[in-house]
């Protein structure tokens with residue numbers, strides 16, 4: 001059986017989704033996949049939060065991640081997209097990247113792959129579910145196979161998000177990832193790899 005190719009493609013302004021993407025990528029590798037960790041170009045929109053000291057420090061130590069390209073999506077058998085919640089939707093930067101995939105979409109190169117998503121929001125009911133559902137609108141147009149985590153493991157009753165994985169950054173936008181968040185990210189990544197393997201066989 002050939003190795004599953006997993007692309008983890010994310011946008012992050014202040015480092016939260018970046019940290020989430022790294023957990024997902026690591027879990028994908030542990031599950032046996034070849035992984036590409038890629039970030040969508042960080043462009044300030046003017047409305048973004050200032051990074052706290054800890055977030056700026058994280059950005060400095062985090063190895064520079066390669067920029068995402070259309071080829072990363074075409075290459076992959078499975079893709080995990082990560083985005084901060086923005087007004088209950090994905091960030092414009094990730095949307096711009098998705099919109100740039102028109103030529104690949106037109107050739108059917110985005111279809112028949114496994115997709116899922118993860119997000120972070122500042123508040124508990126601030127739109128994580130609507131963000132993931134908004135992301136999945138695009139995946140339907142790709143002809144992608146959305147592999148939602150559902151409640152397929154007892155740990156999903158702890159993080160409580162059957163649509164993907166998510167984290168609440170809190171009033172100061174700097175709440176670190178907790179065990180439940182990390183477990184959910186690991187579960188999400190290993191599940192998309194396992195389902196991709198089953199599809200390939």
Ligand SMILES: Cc1cc2nc3c(=O)[nH]c(=O)nc-3n(C[C@H](O)[C@H](O)[C@H](O)COP(=O)(O)O)c2cc1C
Nearest residue numbers: 012013014015016017084087088120121122123126
């Ligand atoms: C323009 C803008 C819109 C936002 N909209 C929401 C929102 O709808 N709900 C929410 O809880 N947080 C919202 N936030 C907070 C972000 O979701 C939070 O800062 C983000 O998850 C941090 O991710 P990052 O560190 O990877 O950039 C918004 C932030 C900005 C800058």
